[in-house]
Amino acid sequence: MRYVPxxxxxxxxxxxxxxxxxxxxxxxxxxxRNKIRHIPVVNGDxxxxxxxxxxxxxxxxxxxxxxxxxxxxxxxxxxxxxxxMVKNVMTIPSTTSIKEAAEILAKQEFHALPVVDDGNLVGIxxxxxxxxxxxxxx
Numbered sequence: 001m002r003y004v005p006x007x008x009x010x011x012x013x014x015x016x017x018x019x020x021x022x023x024x025x026x027x028x029x030x031x032x033r034n035k036i037r038h039i040p041v042v043n044g045d046x047x048x049x050x051x052x053x054x055x056x057x058x059x060x061x062x063x064x065x066x067x068x069x070x071x072x073x074x075x076x077x078x079x080x081x082x083x084x085m086v087k088n089v090m091t092i093p094s095t096t097s098i099k100e101a102a103e104i105l106a107k108q109e110f111h112a113l114p115v116v117d118d119g120n121l122v123g124i125x126x127x128x129x130x131x132x133x134x135x136x137x138x
Contacts, residue, residue, distance in 0.1 A: 011123035049085035
């Protein structure tokens with residue numbers, strides 16, 4: 001039987017997270033500055049939701065037409081992170097195999113899994129992490 005390592009070997013451990021009280025504009029800055037597409041929303045080390053760049057694009061469709069910061073600010077002021085984030089997020093422990101994580105992401109309609117041990121957010125594994133892992137194997 002072939003050894004399939006746990007997600008702890010490929011997950012992002014340096015977590016960029018938001019709090020429910022942060023502004024959506026802050027989220028956009030984090031997405032762009034860090035070139036990421038998913039940000040866990042936390043209360044301390046406990047995950048309470050997930051915000052994706054797609055979630056922001058959905059509410060700021062005007063940004064695609066008008067390339068100005070004013071549009072973002074107006075639209076973002078209409079919503080809170082808590083209103084836009086996905087709640088009841090599926091999580092996995094760091095001991096989950098990479099294969100199991102890939103199966104979950106292949107079947108679901110999301111592209112990131114927060115990694116939680118003992119109730120605390122310890123990482124995040126994304127479809128990009130899985131693709132990079134696959135590329136190293138070939």
